[in-house]
Amino acid sequence: MSLTEAKQSPDTRERILDAAEALFVEHGFEATSMRMITGRAGVNLASVNYHFGSKEALIQEVFRRRLTWLNEARLNALERFEQEARGAPLKAHQIVEAFFGVSLRMAADTEHGGHTFMRLLGRTYTEPSAFVRQFLADEYAAVVPRFKQALFRSLPDVPPEEILWRFHFMLGAMSYAIAGTDALQLVAEYELDEKDPEALARRLMPFLLGGLRAPLAGQAVKTKEKNPRKAA
Amino acid sequence: MSLTEAKQSPDTRERILDAAEALFVEHGFEATSMRMITGRAGVNLASVNYHFGSKEALIQEVFRRRLTWLNEARLNALERFEQEARGAPLKAHQIVEAFFGVSLRMAADTEHGGHTFMRLLGRTYTEPSAFVRQFLADEYAAVVPRFKQALFRSLPDVPPEEILWRFHFMLGAMSYAIAGTDALQLVAEYELDEKDPEALARRLMPFLLGGLRAPLAGQAVKTKEKNPRKAA
């Protein structure tokens, strides 16, 4: 009955995961070599393969250790709202809060690596590599249908596919806001004095809700001016 | 006076650029090797270094050949609206149309590679590598200030930094919508029968405008319930 079970190794596993997480954000998966990771973690090169098996498995574990918790938190928030509602459809802003609010709060945590991880996660939604996509799909399999359902009930007058697309757009706005590097120097002059991570949530949430509740497009018109006669 | 100037080489330059563009979208910069590119293009390995100098220079040229045109189109659209307005501030939807509408129209072009390129561009906004970020900043240097200015004039009651953040959010929603892989299988069941690229613009534009014009957050309140007494 060896009780050496919870602590398999002193902390080299965690040190590897932390180093890998930070380096993945900084350089991406491919550009981050095992030697960079082990060097930063201060462990031997072979220990990654010993503890995780392969680089691919390491990447998955970097996500798994935080994503599981995040998705549980999102589901808990949703269920709390549903209990309060006693069977009535939720308000749209509650659903948005349960999914994106929880995410933004994790992104605001700069102490325990939550911010680093959310930057990584946001970028990963556009990750081309197949195994990462598959892994994400599995991790979200229990979450996405629940939120879909809640949104359909909340907005019965909006076509379901329109709701899903807007959820998609919201996810993009958030991911980009967290992971984006402001490559265009758009808000460059402001984000310096806006290091407060809470500020992002205050700014983003109204935007998301405004987009979600925007009036449906009138099918045609509006962008139909093919030959723009110059008003001179 | 040799007139062999416009057509330096038959078409291997273009073939390399096309192959690189497609492979970068598929696998990313780092994961795409020169041998993959030259293999797909059907040219010799050394021809990339001969025509472009280095892989880094090739990446820049992949962007430059389309981004210059795109940004000119965006500026032209903006200037056309400004001429029509005769000095009056533009409508917000016109500015959004000039920037994002033009982009979405390029993304809708599946014939000449516009779609492929926009997917690549969207992903690149979150690209970590420094030289790509610097390159993007330079390419957009002439465009971003003009659109900033137009938005400030159009929405005089909204604080400038709020406008910029929302422009940032809009850029994220669009980039992700174009580049995103729907890793969460969110709209998976719908996007199959929605291959029509025009549909994306019809769905996205109202979302962007709804977000841009959303009411400002009331500074505090609303998300202030730290201890959620369960309504039982």
Place this chain on the structure above:
DNA sequence: GCTCGTTTCAAACAGTTGTTTGAATGATAC
């Protein structure tokens, strides 16, 4: 014919990649 500048080609370059190996080290149980 020859020549000149451009482009293509196969081969090799040195360096890095992820992974494996087998011995060394450590700690625990008997």
Place this chain on the structure above:
DNA sequence: GTATCATTCAAACAACTGTTTGAAACGAGC
């Protein structure tokens, strides 16, 4: 002490990376 386990370590592995080289092939101009 010895035996047994998990962990660490330096070294090496083959495969792949971007780049360079020098000769070959090409296409005009004369």
